[in-house]
Every structure is written in C-alpha cells, then in structure tokens.
Amino acid sequence: MTSTTAPNDTPTERQVRRRGQRRRLLLRAVPVGFLAGAIAVAFQLALVVAEHWRQRGLLYAHDLGQWGWLATMGGCALSIGTGVWLVQALAPDASGSGIPQIKTVLHHGRTMRPLRLLIVKFIGGVLAIGGGLTLGREGPTVQMGGAIGQFLNDVTRTHPEDRRIITSAGAGAGLAAAFNAPLAGMLFVFEELYGFISPPLLFAVFIAAVTADVVTRTTFGQLSAFHVPMPIIQPxxxxxxxxxxxxxxxxxxxxxxxxxxxxxxxxxxxxxxxxxxxxxxxxxxxxxxxxxxxxxxxxxxxxxxxxxxxxxxxxxxxxxxxxxxxxxxxxxxxxxxxxxxxxxxxxxxxxxxxxxxxxxxxxxxxxxxxxxxxxxxxxxxxxxxxxxxxxxxxxxxxxxxxxxxxxxxxxxxxxxxxxxxxxxxxxxxxxxxxxxxxxxxxxxxxxxxxxxxxxxxx
The missing domain is CATH 1.10.3080.10 (Clc chloride channel)
Structure with missing residues (x-):
C-alpha cells in the first residue's frame, strides 16, 4: 500500500495528512457499509423467498405421486442450471464464494467489473442456492461488499492510497452483515483478506462493519444469527x-x-x-x-x-x-x-x-x-x-x-x-x-x- 507520509514530512504535516486521510475514509466507509448492509439484507430476503418456493415445489411434487421426483429434478435443474449459466456467460469472476477473487484484486492487481459482478452474483446466487445447492450466502455477500467498495472507488475517484482500504472495508462489512457479526467482519479483513492491521484500515473497516450491522439489525432485529438456547457452563x-x-x-x-x-x-x-x-x-x-x-x-x-x-x-x-x-x-x-x-x-x-x-x-x-x-x-x-x-x-x-x-x-x-x-x-x-x-x-x-x-x- 502506498505510504501515507513523505520522507521529509514534519510532525505537523504528517498529522495533517493523517487527518485528511481519515476524512476521506469516513466519507466513503459510511456509504460502503450502508450499501453492503443493504445488499446483504436484500440477498438474504431473496434467498428466504427462493427457499420458500423450493419447499412449496417439493410439497407439490410429492402430491403428484410416483412421478413427482421428475418434477423435483426438473425444477432444481432449471434453477441451478440458469444460475450457473449466468455466471459462466456474463461474469466468470462471480463463481464460487468470491473471497479468493477479492484477494486477487487486493494483492495481485486483478481488475473487477463491480456493477456486473454485483448483478450476476446476486441473481446467480439466488437461483443456485435457492435451487438447492448446498452453498452459503456469506462468501457471496463478502464479494458483493467488496464490489460495492470498488464501485465507489471508481465513481468517486478515490485517492490511490485509499482504494484497497475501501474495497477491504466493503468486504468486511459484507461479512458483518451476513452474520450480524461486526467484530468478526473486522478480524476477517485483518487475518484473511489484508494480512495486517494499519490505523487507516482499522478506522475504515470499523466504520463500515458497524454501519452494515446497524442496517441488518434494523431489518432483522437484535437477535444473534442463530437463535439457540443458552448452553450450561462447562466444568x-x-x-x-x-x-x-x-x-x-x-x-x-x-x-x-x-x-x-x-x-x-x-x-x-x-x-x-x-x-x-x-x-x-x-x-x-x-x-x-x-x-x-x-x-x-x-x-x-x-x-x-x-x-x-x-x-x-x-x-x-x-x-x-x-x-x-x-x-x-x-x-x-x-x-x-x-x-x-x-x-x-x-x-x-x-x-x-x-x-x-x-x-x-x-x-x-x-x-x-x-x-x-x-x-x-x-x-x-x-x-x-x-x-x-x-x-x-x-x-x-x-x-x-x-x-x-x-x-x-x-x-x-x-x-x-x-x-x-x-x-x-x-x-x-x-x-x-x-x-x-x-x-x-x-x-x-x-x-x-x-x-x-x-x-x-x-
């Protein structure tokens, strides 16, 4: 990452530069977190609807009698096949969880078409997971959050030394929103995506993760992701x-x-x-x-x-x-x-x-x-x-x-x-x-x- 200080900066100049960077990051981390939270909410709701219709389809298929299994196979094949086709035809980098793709963008200079990726990842994920594939929504939410950060970088011409930070903040916000877990979203960026912690990165990821979590909790409530009875304390x-x-x-x-x-x-x-x-x-x-x-x-x-x-x-x-x-x-x-x-x-x-x-x-x-x-x-x-x-x-x-x-x-x-x-x-x-x-x-x-x-x- 580009250094935030010049070799001959005085302490006052370094302080001014740091304040300027914090202002730039704040102005982008909040909308990135909000949009990542919103897309995570929409993705989860869409999957709830898709899985509801899959369950209704299974019940209807069982009512058809001995040939109902053909209807089940056909429905799942149509949904999953269409989802895979969308990814292969329109955005190959939307395949899988998307986390490895985010890492290649952050560390190896790979490019991203954020708008196309967002659309294909969202629709393709709903069709594939809603159709019955045993895959999770959390990885896609991380990649969509990173794509939101990258899109904001492109349209607002983010300062060069802030671009990777904002993309990472979007990815962390996506994980925070997917699990109602802002601390985990932050740690995932530091441990897995970025590999180290810096004050600007901590500042931006913290703001984006908290903002995204507020969005999801406003929609789904304050309960944890899994509503389970409280276990006893283990001797x-x-x-x-x-x-x-x-x-x-x-x-x-x-x-x-x-x-x-x-x-x-x-x-x-x-x-x-x-x-x-x-x-x-x-x-x-x-x-x-x-x-x-x-x-x-x-x-x-x-x-x-x-x-x-x-x-x-x-x-x-x-x-x-x-x-x-x-x-x-x-x-x-x-x-x-x-x-x-x-x-x-x-x-x-x-x-x-x-x-x-x-x-x-x-x-x-x-x-x-x-x-x-x-x-x-x-x-x-x-x-x-x-x-x-x-x-x-x-x-x-x-x-x-x-x-x-x-x-x-x-x-x-x-x-x-x-x-x-x-x-x-x-x-x-x-x-x-x-x-x-x-x-x-x-x-x-x-x-x-x-x-x-x-x-x-x-």
Whole structure:
C-alpha cells in the first residue's frame, strides 16, 4: 500500500495528512457499509423467498405421486442450471464464494467489473442456492461488499492510497452483515483478506462493519444469527472433549480442503460443455436427493439452527455429515455463485455433536442435550479454523453468531488444536489455495472495465 507520509514530512504535516486521510475514509466507509448492509439484507430476503418456493415445489411434487421426483429434478435443474449459466456467460469472476477473487484484486492487481459482478452474483446466487445447492450466502455477500467498495472507488475517484482500504472495508462489512457479526467482519479483513492491521484500515473497516450491522439489525432485529438456547457452563474436567473435537475438526478440515480442490479439478472438464450444462446436470442430481431428503438442500443455516436445538444420535449426525459433504463438493464444483462458510460451520457442528453423542455413555457428561449444543458450537469454530486458518475470526464469528461467550475457553482450545493439526499435515488454507488457482488463469476483466479506465485503479 502506498505510504501515507513523505520522507521529509514534519510532525505537523504528517498529522495533517493523517487527518485528511481519515476524512476521506469516513466519507466513503459510511456509504460502503450502508450499501453492503443493504445488499446483504436484500440477498438474504431473496434467498428466504427462493427457499420458500423450493419447499412449496417439493410439497407439490410429492402430491403428484410416483412421478413427482421428475418434477423435483426438473425444477432444481432449471434453477441451478440458469444460475450457473449466468455466471459462466456474463461474469466468470462471480463463481464460487468470491473471497479468493477479492484477494486477487487486493494483492495481485486483478481488475473487477463491480456493477456486473454485483448483478450476476446476486441473481446467480439466488437461483443456485435457492435451487438447492448446498452453498452459503456469506462468501457471496463478502464479494458483493467488496464490489460495492470498488464501485465507489471508481465513481468517486478515490485517492490511490485509499482504494484497497475501501474495497477491504466493503468486504468486511459484507461479512458483518451476513452474520450480524461486526467484530468478526473486522478480524476477517485483518487475518484473511489484508494480512495486517494499519490505523487507516482499522478506522475504515470499523466504520463500515458497524454501519452494515446497524442496517441488518434494523431489518432483522437484535437477535444473534442463530437463535439457540443458552448452553450450561462447562466444568473444567469436561474440557478434554474440546481437545478431541479440535483433533477431529482438524482432520476434517484437511479432508475438506483437499477434496474440494480435487473436485474442482475433476469437474473442470465441464467447462468444455455448453454453458450452464454442468449446472443442469448437478441440479437434476440435487433435485433427486432433495426428493428423498429435502432438509439437506440449500445453504444449511436452518439445518444448523435445528441441529443446535435438538438431540440426535451420532449415527444420524455422521450420515448427515457424509451426505452434506458430498453435496457441497459437487455444488462448489459447478462454479455457481455460492460460498462455503455455512457448509463448513455445519460440518463442525455435526462433528461436535457426533463426538459427544458417541462418548457420552463412557464419560461423566452432564445433560446430553446441553453437551451436544456446546459441542456443536465448539465444533463450528474449530472446523472454520482448520479450513480457513483464521483462528481469531473463527472463534469470534461463532461467539457472535450464537451468543455463546461462556464457551470461549473450550472454543479456543479446540480451534488451537484444529489449527495445529491442519498445519502439521502441511495443508494449504482453502482461500489461499483457491486464490492460487485463480491466479493460474487469465484475468477475465483485464480489458473490460465497467467504468472509464483509471490509472490509479488497484
């Protein structure tokens, strides 16, 4: 990033320059946060409507009798295939979660067509996730927030030393709005997107994240993202299960990362097919699965909330984990607009529940339901850490989403161990690996800007 001071500046001149930069950032961070919050709200509401119609369609299909499964396959194929076609035909950089693409813009000078990306990401994501792909809305919200920051940079001719900061602030605001988690949105920028903290970056991201969170809380209320009963405080002698969950989450995270990259390579052959054809094929398969197990379709947030409020056996937890794992791999492999935040949190919750349910007969646990709830929360943080390798963000985002702050100690223990396991196995963090794959392909926007060229464009 361009230095904010000149070598021969006096202390007074440096203070004036810093004040000037803070004013510039303030004037942009507030609208970026507001717009990122607004787009996150609209995206979430659109997905609620899409998932409502998908559920109604499934009920109607079951009323058709023995041939209803064909209607389910056709409906899911049409929705998902259209969503994939939009991405492939109009904005290839809108594929996947979008977080690796934001990193290539921030660190490697890749270009972005923010307006086109916003439209395609929004519509394509609603069609793909609403159609049943097991992908999350949070990654797309991060990319759309970053696109809003980049668009504002372009139309207001942001000062060169502020451009990356405003793009990062938009991305952090998107995450804050998606999870009602402003602290996690800030930490994600520092740990994952930017890689370090500077006073101007902290100032802008703080303002944008808080502004976006106000927008979402004004719309959806003050409750946390997951409305769960309050777990009991865990006795210290029960902490070893947190360490075991950390080990299992670390192993699962490595398996997830390597399988996702393998699936992307394996399904890359679909690029030679007609545009959107792979999405139609996978959509039909997802529809067939949804005919028999409708609860596994979609982003997984509602399934996490149900999981946090009920007792299930370890056999059922592992069955759900296996099915969701496979569906997430092929869903992401289509290149549809959808992220992995929600699926990886669901995997962590399931591995936590399965661990406690399996060990409960032999260990001095208190009430099983309360233990499963605590283990699910701990598992979410540990799995996030193992896959993304951003432990502070993983701990804070789960605490903010569940209000489970008294689980801080077991959550930190599990996350630390999961981090160590993933590192010991020489696993590359998922967003870094996906970014490297992005960089191995030509920049699709190199000569197609949305706005007049700007020599200072980051």
């Amino acid at each position: 210290l002698y029960e902490l070893p299960w947190a360490g075991l969950i950390g080990i299992l989450a670390g192993l699962l995270g490595v398996l997830f990362n390597r399988t996702l990259l393998f699936t992307q390579r394996w399904m890359s052959g679909m690029r030679r097919w007609p545009l959107g054809a792979g999405g139609f094929v996978v959509g039909a398969l997802v529809g067939l699965v949804g005919w028999f197990v409708p609860d596994v379709l979609g982003g997984g947030a509602s399934l996490i909330e149900h999981l946090l409020g009920m007792d299930i056996s370890w056999q059922i937890a592992l069955q759900f984990l296996g099915l969701q794992f496979v569906l997430t791999m092929i869903s992401y492999g289509t290149g549809a607009a959808g992220g992995i935040f929600a699926p990886l949190l669901l995997f962590g919750a399931l591995i936590g529940v399965a661990t406690v349910a399996l060990l409960q007969p032999w260990l001095p646990f208190s009430a099983l339901g309360q233990q499963q709830l605590a283990a699910a929360i701990v598992g979410m943080g540990a799995c996030f850490t193992a896959i993304v390798r951003a432990p502070l963000t993983g701990v804070v985002i789960v605490l903010e989403m569940t209000d489970g702050f008294h689980l801080l100690l077991p959550l930190m223990i599990a996350s630390l161990i999961a981090y160590g396991v993933a590192n010991a196995l020489n696993d590359t963090p998922i967003y870094e690996a996906l970014m490297n794959r992005q960089l191995a392909t030509p920049d699709p926007n190199a000569s197609k800007p949305d706005t007049p060229s700007d020599p200072d464009k980051a």
